[in-house]
Amino acid sequence: MVRAKVRLGDTEQHYITVEAGLPQDVVAMQRIAKDQLVPRASLGEVDQLDRKPVALSTGQTLPSQAVAGARVDVWVAQPDAKNGFSEPKLILPGAEIAEVTTGSTALGSSKTTVLMVLVEDKQMPALLGAQANEAKISVVWNPGGAR
Incomplete structure (x- = not known):
């Protein structure tokens, strides 16, 4: 992952932030392309795959x-x-x-x-x-x- 400065306003809760970091034991449930923000909804537990x-x-x-x-x-x-x-x-x-x-x-x-x-x-x-x-x-x- 690459750190980027962005202003998300009211939508920030829907994305992974540097402060929050990546949750433990999660994987990407869908493709996240290079240079895209990481939506929280795109992450899930391995058991969900x-x-x-x-x-x-x-x-x-x-x-x-x-x-x-x-x-x-x-x-x-x-x-x-x-x-x-x-x-x-x-x-x-x-x-x-x-x-x-x-x-x-x-x-x-x-x-x-x-x-x-x-x-x-x-x-x-x-x-x-x-x-x-x-x-x-x-x-x-x-x-x-x-x-």
């Missing part, structure tokens, strides 16, 4: 706003009996991106983007089941970040 990063590979082009800390909706279309896919269903609304990695396949013929998305424990079976069944997984940037 129930999100884990899961890698999602996609060949689709994502907007430049789809970066770490942004929110995306994850849609899944399960394979059907006719060698196609069923209608997509939203399984992860407003999932937070933890990391974005862009790469290419052999000989640079196509680009693949791997998103590390933070998934809650209760949502994990649906996503892992979709991956295991080779479902079509689509990621859509969610500018509202609604969950």
Whole structure:
């Protein structure tokens, strides 16, 4: 952390101050970017963490706003009996991106983007089941970040 002089006025109670310091045994529950103030609401106890990063590979082009800390909706279309896919269903609304990695396949013929998305424990079976069944997984940037 870096010390900065700011005047927060009536909103100071919502942020970590140098005088108060960081509370004991807390972790960041959301991404706090470099040069941002630390909101008290972004901190929590380790026991409150129930999100884990899961890698999602996609060949689709994502907007430049789809970066770490942004929110995306994850849609899944399960394979059907006719060698196609069923209608997509939203399984992860407003999932937070933890990391974005862009790469290419052999000989640079196509680009693949791997998103590390933070998934809650209760949502994990649906996503892992979709991956295991080779479902079509689509990621859509969610500018509202609604969950």
